[in-house]
Amino acid sequence: MMRRRNMAEQMFSDMVDAIKEKQEELEKAIAEYKSSTPIKLSMDVTEDEENVTVVTDLPGVNKEDIKIDITEDTLTIDAKFEEETEEEGEDEGVMYHKKERSYGEANRTIVLPANIKMDEATAKFDNGVLTVVLPKLEKKEVFEVKVD
Incomplete structure (x- = not known):
């Protein structure tokens, strides 16, 4: 038994x-x-009378590793970041227990809700958050058409 x-x-x-x-x-x-x-970036896209604003989180990315390309109606953001994933080991005399940060690339191209003035676009990167402000090419005007 x-x-x-x-x-x-x-x-x-x-x-x-x-x-x-x-x-x-x-x-x-x-x-x-x-x-x-490549990771697909999450973005907030907002629009007011003057601008289209795009905000995306890029934690762990250096400003030098961000590339922004624009056309009159599209925005492309490319970002390179580092990731480490290992369990316990030693690297150059330093003992580590976990390494989980990533190496890779994140990118996204979006169609903008309005045509923009490319030469007046600005971008700010602060505490891992990228904010791109894109002035509109022309303000949208609404005309009412009378039906005969």
Whole structure:
């Protein structure tokens, strides 16, 4: 009876070990996939009488690693960032327990709700938040048409 219990416990232990191993392989595969796929930036796009304003969070990105391209009606933001994901180890004499920040690229192109004056666009990067202000090319005017 005791021998059967030990065999069952050993089988269960082997199954748990196999599941943990497969889980680690899956996590590595997902991490590799994520690192090769650019992240799509989340943006707030607002509009008032004078400007179209685009705000996006870029935590961990340096100002030098941000590229903004505009046309009269589109905005493209590219940002490079670093990510580290490792469990316990040593790097140049420093012991670490977790490294989870990322290396990669994030980008997005959006169609703007109005044509803009490209040469008057401004961008500010403060505490990981990028704000791009795009003055409108012309104010929208509304005309009422009488129906005969």
